[in-house]
Amino acid sequence: MFFPEQENISSLPSNKVPVKYGELIVLGYNGSLPNGDRGRHKSRFGLSKRSKANGVKPSTVHSAYTPQAAKIGRSTESPIDFVVTDTAIGGPGSPDPQSVQSTISRFACRIACQRSPPHTASIYAAGFDSSKNIFLGEKAAKWRRLDGQMDGLTTNGVLVMHPRQGFTQDSQQGVWREISVCGNIFTLRETRSAQQWGKMVDAESQELVDGSLLDLCGATLLWRTAEGLAHTPTRKHLEVLRQEINAARPQCPVGLNTLAFPSLRRKATPDEMQPWAYLRCGHVHGYHDWGSQRRHHEESRGQEGRQRECPMCRSRGPYVPLWLGCEAGFYLDKAPPTHAFSPCGHVCSEKTAAFWSRIPLPHGTHTFHAACPFCALPLGAEPRYVRLIFQGPLD
Structure with a gap:
């Protein structure tokens, strides 16, 4: 997972505490991974303001017909900020998720955060390969839009659900949708890896709200904003x-x-x-x-x-x-x-x-x-x- 920031604003003073945008918390891990949170492998990930923005813009589309030609990166590649493995259902004593073949796309999704208030976070499908290019697998659904821009979905999809009435005592479930590479919202496919994408939902946004759920087909994450966490028990x-x-x-x-x-x-x-x-x-x-x-x-x-x-x-x-x-x-x-x-x-x-x-x-x-x-x-x-x-x- 890669987390770019938008707007190239000047660097923060070295003595200033970075602004915290929010946290992603992986469902299924009651406070920490079975062997402890280490490096980029954690049960929760904090998103904070970088010293320098690293947002991205659309560029040239390349077609690669073999994994070798695409120079696909692994989870150790520097463009990947956080590594999310498949959730071991059942908590302690469950099989090691790394021993099971993962269904999570290697470059699952990107989250772009606005550097200025209200620090809106938006989600997009697919991440960056070792050359820092957005990469989609050979079997992923992809198409060219009417404006000429390419769009697509990861092989097993990135799903999002925004709760109604926020993440409060009055919260109600929302509707699961699928996010595209360009951040467009679609109804769900018939199955996670079907080639035919769903219908576009123009009335909904890719902007995350406190309590939004992200599913990567193997792991589900909860997005909590910094403001929401301030009202949450410690x-x-x-x-x-x-x-x-x-x-x-x-x-x-x-x-x-x-x-x-x-x-x-x-x-x-x-x-x-x-x-x-x-x-x-x-x-x-x-x-x-x-x-x-x-x-x-x-x-x-x-x-x-x-x-x-x-x-x-x-x-x-x-x-x-x-x-x-x-x-x-x-x-x-x-x-x-x-x-x-x-x-x-x-x-x-x-x-x-x-x-x-x-x-x-x-x-x-x-x-x-x-x-x-x-x-x-x-x-x-x-x-x-x-x-x-x-x-x-x-x-």
């Missing part, structure tokens, strides 16, 4: 909420042992005090095994094998450990984490859970489904999220 705020929950000393209604959410930095293996929940009803317990080896064997087979009957209300459904959602950029408000997604068990505020449970995210070449933003696991049948019911200490 990691420190989420830590305070975690400590407040633990300070209330919730207890398992069966074992009567005290429960506590682990540190936000630890997100892999449940500990002895980890809260577990029955996601059909929301009753929170500590982990317990009712003694049957056969049942224990069934529960150890993964999410589907964790179907359990709640001892409080007898409802039957997924029985999973609860994990706090650590990526603050996914939250729509600063309310306490009171609800959990099903079947993954990631916990966040009610408004946040309600919003993401309604958003259809692209999956594969032609399907959509709602998913947990923290781990990208598809949400199950109703209820897609549940209000958690904690029991306080008996003393």
